[in-house]
Amino acid sequence: MLKNYLKIAWRNLWRNKAFSAINIIGLALGLACSLLILLWMQDERSMDSFHLHKDRLYAVYEREYAEGTTGATYATPGLLGEELKKVIPEVQYGLSYAFDAGIFRTGGKVLREEGMYAGNDLFHMFSFPLLQGSADKALSAPGNIAISNKMATALFGSPAAAMGKTVSYNNRQHFLVTAVFADVPNHSSLKFDYLLNWDTFLATRPHARLWSGQGPRTAIMLRKDAHPARVSARLLKFLDNYYRSQGPGLRKELGMQRFDEQYLHGNFENGQVSGGRIEYVRLFSIIAVFILLIACINFMNLTTARAAKRAREIGVRKVAGAMRLSLVQQFISEAMLLVLVATGIALLLVQSSLPLFNDITGKRMELPFSQPGFWLQLTLLGLLTGCMAGSYPAFFLSSFQPVKVLKGVLQSGKETARFRKGLVVFQFVLSILLVISVITVSRQVNYIQTKQLGYDRENLLYVPLEGHLSQQYAFFKQEALKQPGIKMVTQMGGAPTGVHSYQDSVSWEGRSPDYRPTFAIAAVGRDFIETVGAHLVKGRDFSPAFSTDTLNFLVNEAAAAKLGFKDPIGQALTLEDGHRGIIIGIVQGFHTSSLHDPIEPVIFKFDESSGGNALIRTSAGKTTQALAALQQLCRQLNPAFPFRYQFADDAYQRMYKSEQVISRLGYWFAALAIVISCMGLLGLALFSAEQRTKEVGIRKVLGASVTQLLVLLSREFLLLLLLAFAIAVPLGWYAMHKWLEGYAYHTGIAWWIFLLAGALSLLVALGTVSVQAVRAALVNPVRSLRAE
Known part of the structure; x- marks a missing residue:
C-alpha cells in the first residue's frame, strides 16, 4: 500500500513540476531556517550543562534594598565563598572567583592568556578534568598555578613536562605549576587558561576582604541530601552578622540561582532573576515557527487551489471503493514525500551556510550527523512539517462528493476561498511583523552606536x-x-x-x-x-x-x-x-x-x-x-x-554584541520570510492566471490593455496585502514597544518604519505577482481561447 502511495505521489509531483518546485523550495528554505535556529538554540541552552554536579551547583548573587528600590548583582564580597561553606552545613563546597589576564614567561617563551583567581574547591565543583595533578593540591597554596593543556603545551611541550616547573607572571611573581587541566570546552561560561590561588587575589586587593565590598563572584555546591529551598531561606539573612551597615536606609540579602541557568537568565529586575539571553532564544524560536508556518501555508494554498485538477481522480477512486481514510493517507504521503526531498535540500543549505552563520553568531556549530538525537529531532521536525502542511489539503480533497465531481460541477465554495485568502493574509502578517521588528532593532543598535555617552569615543x-x-x-x-x-x-x-x-x-x-x-x-x-x-x-x-x-x-x-x-x-x-x-x-x-x-x-x-x-x-x-x-x-x-x-x-x-547579532540575523530571516511568502504568491498567481486563461483571451479580443489585465490579475492579491498590513501594524508597534522598554535609553518607533515595512513587502509581493500577470496578459488571445 505504501509503495502505491509513494508511486502515485511521485507521478503527481513530476506532472506538476512548477508547483512541486515552488513547494519544495519553500519548504526547504523554511526547514533550513528552522534547523539553523534549532542548532543555535541548543548551543545556547547547552551552556554549562556538561558539569557532572550541575543540579547541585549554584551561583550566589547579592540583593540590595536602598532608596526605595531593589537591585541585584552577581558581584559579592571576596570572603563569601569560604564563609558559606563554614557556616551553612548544606554547602559542601564554596568558591569565590574573579577574572584576570596576565603575561607568562618561561625559557624565552612569552604568552598572554585569560585566566581566573579561584578557591581550591573549583576542581571538586566543576567538571574540568585534570590531566596532571590532583584536585586537592592544585590551588592549595598562594604560590600554585594550574594551567590548561594548550598553555602547558605552548610553554613546556606537554602537560607532563609542565608539572613542577616555574612560570613568571607579569614580571612580578613566580608560580609553581601544580596541575594541568583539559582545555575549557566551548560550552562553558567560565573561560580561562590558568588558575591562581584565591589568597593571592585577596593579598593584593584589600577591598575584597570587606563585607561591604563587591566585585568577585561566588558559587556553591550543595550536598546530595540538601534542600535548595532551605539553603535559599538561610541565605536571605546571612549577611546580617557580617555587614554592619544593615538598617532602614540599606539592606543586603543573598540569593542563589542554578549555575547552568545564569548564562541565559542573567538579568535582574526588582532584585529577582528576570530574563537575559533567554529572551533572544524565545524570540528566535518564534521566528523559526513563523518561517516554517509560512512555508506550510504555501503548500496548503497551492494544494487546495489546484483541487479541481485532481477532482476526477478523487471521484473515480471513491466510486471504485476507496475509503476517505485511504485518500487522506495518500495526500499525507504526498506531503511527506515533498518534505523528504525538501529536508535533503535543507541539510545541504544548512551545511553550506553554517560558516557564515557561525561568523555572525560567534559560535562553532556544526551539524551533528554522528548523534542519534539529531536524526530523531530531524525526523520529528519533518513529520511535524509534513502533517502541518498536508493535513488540511488531505481532509479537504478527500471530502469531495464523487457524483458532483464526475458531473463536472465541483465547486470549492466560498469558505475554502476565504480560508485560502486568510492563510495568505496570515503569512504576510508574519512577514511584515518580522520586517518591522528588524528595522526597529536595527535603529536601536544604531542609536546605541551613535548616542552621546558624556564622552567622545572617536580617536x-x-x-x-x-x-x-x-x-x-x-x-x-x-x-x-x-x-x-x-x-x-x-x-x-x-x-x-x-x-x-x-x-x-x-x-x-x-x-x-x-x-x-x-x-x-x-x-x-x-x-x-x-x-x-x-x-x-x-x-x-x-x-x-x-x-x-x-x-x-x-x-x-x-x-x-x-x-x-x-x-x-x-x-x-x-x-x-x-x-x-x-x-x-x-x-x-x-x-x-x-x-x-x-x-x-x-x-x-x-x-x-x-x-x-x-x-x-x-x-x-x-x-x-x-x-x-x-x-x-x-x-x-x-x-x-x-x-x-x-x-x-x-x-x-x-557591550552590545547580542543586539548586533540579533540585528544581523533578523535581516536574513526577515528576507527569507518574504521570499518564501512571495513564492507562495507566485504559485497562486500562476494558478490564477491558468484558471482565467479564456477570460484573459476574451478581454484582449474586446480591447483590454496589458495594464488593465495586470490590474485585474493583481487586484485581489493587493487587497490581501493591505489587510495584512493593517493587522501587522498594531501588533508590531506593541511588540517593539515592549522590547524597547528593556532599555533606559532607546530610540522611538517612527511612523515611517511601518510604512517602509508595508511598502517593502508590497513591492516585493506585487513584483512577484506581476511577473506572472504580465506573462499571462501578453499571451496571444488565439492561444488563450483554444486552451482547454
Whole structure:
C-alpha cells in the first residue's frame, strides 16, 4: 500500500513540476531556517550543562534594598565563598572567583592568556578534568598555578613536562605549576587558561576582604541530601552578622540561582532573576515557527487551489471503493514525500551556510550527523512539517462528493476561498511583523552606536598600564605627549565603560543615617575630562596647580543629585576607606554601563597609582602614526610586555554584541520570510492566471490593455496585502514597544518604519505577482481561447 502511495505521489509531483518546485523550495528554505535556529538554540541552552554536579551547583548573587528600590548583582564580597561553606552545613563546597589576564614567561617563551583567581574547591565543583595533578593540591597554596593543556603545551611541550616547573607572571611573581587541566570546552561560561590561588587575589586587593565590598563572584555546591529551598531561606539573612551597615536606609540579602541557568537568565529586575539571553532564544524560536508556518501555508494554498485538477481522480477512486481514510493517507504521503526531498535540500543549505552563520553568531556549530538525537529531532521536525502542511489539503480533497465531481460541477465554495485568502493574509502578517521588528532593532543598535555617552569615543584608545608602565606612568605620559599624533593622555583604573568598584557607605555632612545610596567609584588621573572629551557643568578638573587635588573629587550629575546639595562644589565627601576630600567639579551625564540601565552616580577620585589603563586621545587622521610611536615608546619603557591597545569604540560595541547579532540575523530571516511568502504568491498567481486563461483571451479580443489585465490579475492579491498590513501594524508597534522598554535609553518607533515595512513587502509581493500577470496578459488571445 505504501509503495502505491509513494508511486502515485511521485507521478503527481513530476506532472506538476512548477508547483512541486515552488513547494519544495519553500519548504526547504523554511526547514533550513528552522534547523539553523534549532542548532543555535541548543548551543545556547547547552551552556554549562556538561558539569557532572550541575543540579547541585549554584551561583550566589547579592540583593540590595536602598532608596526605595531593589537591585541585584552577581558581584559579592571576596570572603563569601569560604564563609558559606563554614557556616551553612548544606554547602559542601564554596568558591569565590574573579577574572584576570596576565603575561607568562618561561625559557624565552612569552604568552598572554585569560585566566581566573579561584578557591581550591573549583576542581571538586566543576567538571574540568585534570590531566596532571590532583584536585586537592592544585590551588592549595598562594604560590600554585594550574594551567590548561594548550598553555602547558605552548610553554613546556606537554602537560607532563609542565608539572613542577616555574612560570613568571607579569614580571612580578613566580608560580609553581601544580596541575594541568583539559582545555575549557566551548560550552562553558567560565573561560580561562590558568588558575591562581584565591589568597593571592585577596593579598593584593584589600577591598575584597570587606563585607561591604563587591566585585568577585561566588558559587556553591550543595550536598546530595540538601534542600535548595532551605539553603535559599538561610541565605536571605546571612549577611546580617557580617555587614554592619544593615538598617532602614540599606539592606543586603543573598540569593542563589542554578549555575547552568545564569548564562541565559542573567538579568535582574526588582532584585529577582528576570530574563537575559533567554529572551533572544524565545524570540528566535518564534521566528523559526513563523518561517516554517509560512512555508506550510504555501503548500496548503497551492494544494487546495489546484483541487479541481485532481477532482476526477478523487471521484473515480471513491466510486471504485476507496475509503476517505485511504485518500487522506495518500495526500499525507504526498506531503511527506515533498518534505523528504525538501529536508535533503535543507541539510545541504544548512551545511553550506553554517560558516557564515557561525561568523555572525560567534559560535562553532556544526551539524551533528554522528548523534542519534539529531536524526530523531530531524525526523520529528519533518513529520511535524509534513502533517502541518498536508493535513488540511488531505481532509479537504478527500471530502469531495464523487457524483458532483464526475458531473463536472465541483465547486470549492466560498469558505475554502476565504480560508485560502486568510492563510495568505496570515503569512504576510508574519512577514511584515518580522520586517518591522528588524528595522526597529536595527535603529536601536544604531542609536546605541551613535548616542552621546558624556564622552567622545572617536580617536580614543586604551593602553594597559602593565609592568613598568604602571610604575613609570608619569614619565610615560610625559614622553607620549611628545609623540606625533598624540593630543592628550590620562589614566583610569578601569575604562569609561568598565567601572566595577561601588561603595554604599560614602558619607557627607547632613546625610540622613537612613539614606545609603550606592556610588560607582572611578580612579582617574589629571587631564581626564579633556582627554575623554567629557563636559564640566560646573567647577574644574584635577590640576597640578592645586596640591590638594590628590584628595579631591569630581562627580557626575547623577551623583550630584544623590548628594542633595544645592551647590555641591566645595562640599566634603568621605569614602569607605577614610579618603576625605571636597568636590571640585560636576561632570555632565556620564555613562559607565549599558544603555539598558540609567546613568549611574559616579564619584571620580584622583589616583594615578592604581594601574588600569592609559587613555590616549589621538589627532584625527593620525591614529596610525600615533600607534607606531606608542609601540616604540612601550618597547623602550616596558620591553617585557607586548604592546597592546584597544579603541574605546570597539570596547563599547562589545557591550552590545547580542543586539548586533540579533540585528544581523533578523535581516536574513526577515528576507527569507518574504521570499518564501512571495513564492507562495507566485504559485497562486500562476494558478490564477491558468484558471482565467479564456477570460484573459476574451478581454484582449474586446480591447483590454496589458495594464488593465495586470490590474485585474493583481487586484485581489493587493487587497490581501493591505489587510495584512493593517493587522501587522498594531501588533508590531506593541511588540517593539515592549522590547524597547528593556532599555533606559532607546530610540522611538517612527511612523515611517511601518510604512517602509508595508511598502517593502508590497513591492516585493506585487513584483512577484506581476511577473506572472504580465506573462499571462501578453499571451496571444488565439492561444488563450483554444486552451482547454
